[in-house]
Amino acid sequence: MSALTLHDPMEQVLEIQALSKNFGRVEVLKGISLSLCSGEILALVGDNGAGKSTLLKCVTGTITPDGGVIRLRDKEYLSLSPRRSMAEGVSAVYQDLALVEDLDVATNLFLGTEPLKAGFLVDRARMHAEAGLRLKELGIELPSTRARIADLSGGQRQAVAIARAVMQASGKDRAGIVILDEPTAAMGVRESELVLGIIRGLRERKMAVLFVSHNLPQVFRIADRICVLRSGEMLWCGKTGDVSLQDVIAMMSGSQPVNGENTEGTGDE
Amino acid sequence: MNRFPQPFWVGVSTVALSLFFSWLSPHFLTGENFVTILDQSSINIVVAVGMTLVIASAGIDLSVGATVAVCGIVMASLIKAGFGVLPTIAAALLTGALLGLLNALLVVKLEVNPFMATLAMMSVVGGGALIVTQGIPIYGFSADFSWIGRGRIGGLPVSSLLCSAVVAAGGFLARCTRLGIYAAAMGGNEEALRRNGVSTCLYKTVLYVLCGVCAALASVILTSKLNSAEPLAGAMAEMNAIATAVLGGTRIRGGEPRIAGTFFAGILMGVVKNGLVLAGISSYYQQFVTGVIILAAIVVSDRSEKSGSEKRKGSFGR
Numbered sequence: 144m145s146a147l148t149l150h151d152p153m154e155q156v157l158e159i160q161a162l163s164k165n166f167g168r169v170e171v172l173k174g175i176s177l178s179l180c181s182g183e184i185l186a187l188v189g190d191n192g193a194g195k196s197t198l199l200k201c202v203t204g205t206i207t208p209d210g211g212v213i214r215l216r217d218k219e220y221l222s223l224s225p226r227r228s229m230a231e232g233v234s235a236v237y238q239d240l241a242l243v244e245d246l247d248v249a250t251n252l253f254l255g256t257e258p259l260k261a262g263f264l265v266d267r268a269r270m271h272a273e274a275g276l277r278l279k280e281l282g283i284e285l286p287s288t289r290a291r292i293a294d295l296s297g298g299q300r301q302a303v304a305i306a307r308a309v310m311q312a313s314g315k316d317r318a319g320i321v322i323l324d325e326p327t328a329a330m331g332v333r334e335s336e337l338v339l340g341i342i343r344g345l346r347e348r349k350m351a352v353l354f355v356s357h358n359l360p361q362v363f364r365i366a367d368r369i370c371v372l373r374s375g376e377m378l379w380c381g382k383t384g385d386v387s388l389q390d391v392i393a394m395m396s397g398s399q400p401v402n403g404e405n406t407e408g409t410g411d412e
Numbered sequence: 413m414n415r416f417p418q419p420f421w422v423g424v425s426t427v428a429l430s431l432f433f434s435w436l437s438p439h440f441l442t443g444e445n446f447v448t449i450l451d452q453s454s455i456n457i458v459v460a461v462g463m464t465l466v467i468a469s470a471g472i473d474l475s476v477g478a479t480v481a482v483c484g485i486v487m488a489s490l491i492k493a494g495f496g497v498l499p500t501i502a503a504a505l506l507t508g509a510l511l512g513l514l515n516a517l518l519v520v521k522l523e524v525n526p527f528m529a530t531l532a533m534m535s536v537v538g539g540g541a542l543i544v545t546q547g548i549p550i551y552g553f554s555a556d557f558s559w560i561g562r563g564r565i566g567g568l569p570v571s572s573l574l575c576s577a578v579v580a581a582g583g584f585l586a587r588c589t590r591l592g593i594y595a596a597a598m599g600g601n602e603e604a605l606r607r608n609g610v611s612t613c614l615y616k617t618v619l620y621v622l623c624g625v626c627a628a629l630a631s632v633i634l635t636s637k638l639n640s641a642e643p644l645a646g647a648m649a650e651m652n653a654i655a656t657a658v659l660g661g662t663r664i665r666g667g668e669p670r671i672a673g674t675f676f677a678g679i680l681m682g683v684v685k686n687g688l689v690l691a692g693i694s695s696y697y698q699q700f701v702t703g704v705i706i707l708a709a710i711v712v713s714d715r716s717e718k719s720g721s722e723k724r725k726g727s728f729g730r
Contacts (some may be wrong), residue, residue: 228607241604241608243604246593254593254604254608255609255610259590264588302556
């Protein structure tokens with residue numbers, strides 16, 4: 144088994160129940176519930192201010208929810224810290240990618256977890272060898288693990304950020320959840336295809352992918368399920384094949400009443 | 413021009429200036445003068461190594477000159493009180509470390525801008541040195557202590573050997589340990605480092621403490637070389653150290669620490685000062701020429717950064 148492959152197929156790794164969050168008087172999340180399985184790509188869609196980012200931040204531990212439960216595999220949390228979330232195997236790639244341009248690919252992949260020899264010397268040879276192996280496993284082609292991030296294209300940088308997230312989320316007793324916030328934003332067609340290919344590869348590796356995107360055609364191409372958020376409420380959550388692009392747009396914009404299967408929805412229903 | 417790293421151009425400039433000065437003065441291109449340049453450059457290089465690490469992390473330490481002065485006074489006081497050489501040096505290093513720690517607390521805990529925090533510390537510490545000494549130098553130390561600044565081992569000045577050891581240690585830290593990687597990462601994207609679970613507060617503190625220790629070590633060399641501790645001893649040390657670090661290729665906005673570059677830049681500045689003196693050029697010109705060199709280095713560094721940035725923009729849709 145590869146180092147980046149884990150979990151039984153379709154094991155539920157994340158379950159959110161009745162999650163709520165207020166910022167002052169504004170209800171940003173209103174009893175949101177959803178679940179995510181390994182080997183699944185779940186897209187979270189909604190207009191600006193729908194609560195997508197807040198929901199992601201609750202899962203990554205950067206925001207403390209006011210109510211509800213987050214279950215990661217068999218552990219239940221009322222709130223998570225970023226460190227706890229990461230330790231449980233939740234890793235996020237935000238739009239800024241959080242890469243250090245001056246450093247090379249391998250160093251960015253292992254940032255914070257550099258392999259050491261003699262207890263304090265960074266084992267660069269091992270770091271590059273392992274980085275090359277991990278990238279190959281994920282089907283990511285880069286000029287070299289010694290290439291500086293500054294010298295990579297937008298798509299290549301996104302690929303490195305995703306690879307790092309996968310490495311952080313993978314491992315024994317880890318949930319293997321990769322959160323991607325607008326992974327193809329501001330990218331050309333070729334670059335987007337590169338990134339979408341990598342995301343598809345994560346499904347094959349039984350990683351659980353939760354991603355946010357405004358690009359609905361892309362969402363329909365790669366997501367197994369779609370959850371539609373509007374004004375902090377879960378309007379609809381179901382299989383991609385059970386809804387049309389027009390329906391999702393209508394739900395997001397509020398121009399059409401919700402219909403069809405709502406498999407999870409809000410917790411206070 | 414940007415195909416070669418900045419330390420390469422520093423090396424080329426050093427050779428070119430050496431040839432120029434040897435044309436101006438027959439005394440320049442001699443082995444003994446080269447040793448003299450090493451000796452004279454050692455204090456600046458030692459301070460600049462610590463400064464390089466701090467600058468790499470997108471910080472700065474303007475208080476190193478004041479630290480040099482205070483550490484000298486601490487040593488002078490202890491030697492006058494009858495303490496031995498080793499405890500005296502240890503006390504100086506500890507003083508430098510504590511002042512570095514104080515800088516770090518201001519920057520990390522109180523979140524004061526590093527420039528302002530260390531500028532204030534420069535005044536506080538420098539002012540403290542003047543108050544304690546009343547502006548009067550303390551002089552007359554033992555031969556054992558003076559040996560550090562004036563002695564030789566195998567024909568090489570002890571100061572330049574100490575300087576080489578500091579450069580080697582700095583290069584080792586920068587290249588082989590997490591501290592070097594995290595210094596560059598803090599300079600490039602501190603938030604990225606934080607998100608990866610690294611305590612940036614801890615590593616930043618270590619960098620400022622190391623910078624303080626380097627300044628203290630420079631003070632040991634300077635005080636023993638002058639055989640006196642002066643409250644204004646470290647004047648302009650911070651500016652020279654910053655210039656040396658930037659000239660050596662470490663970006664002023666933070667990034668990869670280039671310790672080897674700092675060493676060569678220190679030698680270049682030493683060559684300029686020494687060459688101007690041997691050529692009989694007024695000391696007023698020395699400051700002027702040093703300023704021109706610093707300006708050139710910053711322009712080159714800035715152009716290199718912009719060129720890299722444009723290249724990245726161009727490659728975005730590759």
